[in-house]
Amino acid sequence: MRSRAEIAVCLPILLGPFSLIAGTSELPLTAQPSSSVCTSISSTEEFLSVKGEIGQCGGRLIISKRSEPKTLNPLTAIDNISRDVIGLMTADLIHVNRDSQQPEAALAKSWTVSPDGRKYILRLRHGLRFSDGYPFDADDVVFTFQSYLDERTHAPQRDLLMISGKPIAVKKIDAYSVSFTLAQPYAAAERLFDSIAILPRHLLQRLYEAGQLMNIWGLNTPPTQIAGLGPFRLKEYTPGQRIIFERNPYYWKSDAKRQRLPYLDGIAAVFVTNNDAEALRFESGETDVISRLSVANFAVLERDQQRRKFRLYDLGPGLEYSFLFFNLNDLSSDILPSLKEKQSWFRTVAFRQAVSSAIDRESIIRLVYRGRAYPLSVQVTPGNKLWMNRSIPPPVRSLPRARELLRQAHFSWGSGGSLHDAQGQRVQFSILVNTENVQRVQIATLIQQDLKELGMGVSLVSLESHTFLHHVFTSYEYETAIMTLVDPDPDPNTEINVLSSKGGTHVWHLKSNNTPSWQDEIDLLMQKQSITLNLGERKRIFDRVQDLLWQNMPAVFLISPDILVGAKNRVGNFHPVILGDYTLWNVEQLFIHKEPGAERGS
């Protein structure tokens, strides 16, 4: 606490004189383009021209967010909402196209890789400017990576930029080229650059030297002290209500008619407390786009589509998976009564397989998701078209098979049909779920009934989410639990943390002394795929990982829900995808159709 108090006092003092410097420096502050009129691009800037429908300039988009962003600092932002909002204001060197899921040139116009896959040279676009008009060059890039890698900053992405324990070495070659050297070859290394927001050195150098970067760009920071390379820049933040962005007049993308993007004059994000309230705002016409709908709300709004002039989209399964997992942690003391005995069931592969084949995934999909979900055998969802192992059969419910598996593992049934283990102990356990998520509670209720048919006594424990996470991640006081994880990217590298036994989200076995041999193999394979540069070879390795998961079933993967979004008809170029925040990935191209009678925000 003491250090915090000091920092808070220091910050205004540090920023005070700094804003003066920024204000008095001889910036080429060109006249700002007036809104609603498209500007054509200049020849001194190397623009990125994007495909898509030619839009109309002007207008504002209103979106909703389920909570406030916590910070505008790209270095420390963790929660999705902060990251989405920061994404509007910043840009990266190489960007993973959210539609094609492939890396594409962004601030770097091109790149080359050395034959050993360890050295990347990125060439930057010329003549670009930050949203405050200050020019961008290689120094900003070097500074950015320095900042992310600085231990004092505690940037969450720092771990990502450490390849086998060593930081990526970043060197300026000239004003518009930068080299990146990796300690080891790394598969799909281009993807590392995605979402590393390039920071303005001219604004932040001093703070970096003072070790204060983790405190920059809070929500109360004046907009003039924030600059980025994204399509929008901060205009105004009203605590508890909304945050407003305006067009970045220096943005570096153009449409096919050589008009400078973005089309929109601005974006307002209003803060709404929950999913239902968000749907309500959308229904009432107060917001233009809704990023994530629950199935029930989708069904209700669907009927209103014509009358209210909006359209809903079912994008199919995303990269989200729900799964039931057993507490496999190696625990020294018995933290829950008879957890040790129960763990001996949980550690039996046949037991887990029996549970999996007893679960009626079709009912889950029909009753909980109204058909808008997909059954899973392993964690790779059908949304991940490139990496899904199609040789793995879809899960089928079979009680006879479940009984057979249990019988082979020396379980038996007593009078009244209750299941007992070899020691004669009744098979009873609890499923932990978090109450906030209605779908997961419903899934658990169905599973409870499914397993009852096998003679297992299953009780439900629903806790609010922090307590839930504490039980799963910190105290390990649970028997089984249901959770949902979302992959940020289809690449298998993002799965290392979940699948390998040392990973931080290896939820079912976080505390491990000894691992089964198949887990050792998975660890090895995950490590191997991360340094394999050949795509076909990598795919074979990851297919093998999925086979191992399906055979040994460390967790019972259940379903992947469809991504459901919506937008008003007047939003042009709306092209939602299953990645990221689904709707705003091409925000610079979104525009408002000026139909007769439609309100023009001004």
Add this chain to the structure above:
Amino acid sequence: MRFLLRRAMHTLLILVGASLVSFSLVNLAPGDFFDQMKVNPRISQGTLASLRSQYGLDRPLPVRYLQWVRSVINGQWGFSFAYNSPAGPILWSRSGKTLLLTGVATLLAWSLALPLGGWAGARPGSSIDWLTRGTVAVLLATPELVLALLLLLFAVRTGYFPAGGLTSSEYVPSGLWDQTKDITRHVFLPSICLAAGLLPLLLTHIRTAVSEAFESPYIEAARGHGIPFRRLLLRHVLPLAANPLISLFGLSLGMMISSSLLIEAVFSWPGLGQLMLEAIQQRDFYLVVDTAVLSTAFLIVGNLIADVLLYASDPRIRTE
């Protein structure tokens, strides 16, 4: 003067008590703010441990309490992890909005309850009495949440009122008049909800107080002297019934604050209640303690007002 001084001491004592209780209870609740980061596969355990120690979450409770007290005296009110900034400024902007909502609602509830309850108490069995009792019964039986959601649905389906929030999602309307109009439109439904939650309590107690006052011998006597009914009610009965009503007023202020918690969440009203809910959900430690202490403070101020009024109005209490 001595009375006020004594009350101030009490206030301080209660606040210290509330902060101690909050501090230890939040600490008992499992998990902390950084637990939610564990789900993010991109953050390592080492980073989390260093974050925890950086924010002092690994220090013993008494030390943290004393540090918090010091920062309250500094006006910083601890530190919000979620907002990554001192908690003070966040608290002030939110409290203002809660006071606006509860102020409007209190005014609404009392201006309805006083005439209705007073009349019903004075004339038991009259049509107004029946109306009052009916209202009480209906409002009692309608859960506040249901009422709030119904009003919200009504707003969306008809489009007469905005679906929550404090201002329009469009850009700020220019001019003070437009802004006031905009906020009035937004404050209308939540304040109705809040007032509806309080009305049964107010109506029942006002009715009881007034009808009890009517039973007292000197009112009987006054009635016997032929004093007109309205004069009797205003000059004799109301002062007699004032004592419980004044305590009730203080109580109602506090109740408003606590029930606004729920209403704010439903209507996305950016007040203290919503902030507290968010802070609790995220285990934003100091912000939870701050909001708890602050809502305690509001309640106590309500009681203080009631006590001062009571002190001024009833000489019998002054003699103690």
Add this chain to the structure above:
Amino acid sequence: MTLGKVPWLAMSVLAICHLSVLLAGFFAPGSFEVQNRNLAFAPPTRIHFVDAQGRFHLRPFVYRWVLRPGSFAEYEENQQIGYPLHFFVPGAEYKVLGIFNSRQHLFGTGEETRIFLLGTDAYGRDLFSRLLYGGMISLFTGLLAATASALLGLVLGGLAGYYGHWVDEVTMRIAEIFLAMPWLYLLLAVRALLPLHVDPQATFFLLIGVLGVIGWARPARLVRGIVLTAKEREYVLAARSFGAPDLYLLRTHILPFASGAALNQMALYIPQYILAEVTLSFFGLGVSEPIPSWGNMLNDLQHYLIWGSYWWLFSPAIVLVAVLLAYYRLFSFFKVNSFTF
């Protein structure tokens, strides 16, 4: 003072509710936990006297709901086979008052439940049976917890008001802290102190305990205010000057005044407590699936956008409102008459 009319209607509503809830197993045609997965959100079963061929039957019968193919929850009657309704039929086994086993049900269609008087919920469970079983927890939690609060408030408030000085000071300061504490997260902490699974019986007593303790402060303050005024009244002062002992004074002259306020407060608490159970289920303190309570049945209604779709899900709310109105009527009667006894 007029003696209010005795509220026979309210009393009979309450008696019927409590009795049928106590004997839920007998009145419910089915089990509260069996999921009919092909019958999610099925509307209430229609009871027929005339069959599809136009023939009249003396004994009422029902048709089975069949899911319309391809739809999520649209049903039509299968009019091929009618299932006659019988009274006093054997069915699923249940326990009477937690003691004897029985298979007798008031009415039904035999072993398999094909009659859903109030439709089904998201899992195809019979809402009518769940409503009856759910009332066990909800009604008695509300009643007992409100009694506990009122008693606690009466005792503490009475003591504080009568003895004054430091007793008053300490009690009222604690009461103020209690009133002001946002007990939402107080409950989070309580959950942390409990073992992971709490069986339904323990949950029931826990709910009563938690609610009872949380609510003492408000009645205590009201009672104290009343005692404060009461003890200044002439006849109390007179009695005291004659040397009447404290206990006597409290019992005969002061508590009768205060108990009106306590009862009154209790009337207000019962509905609040029945609803508080909804919140408590959310924090993992309520009874968990598949055991029903009106609280967790009402939880489904939080998704207000689907309100128009399945009107029968409101049945717990309607029963709740009826019960609350009856309680209110009953207690306003008590309140009026507590002064004349």
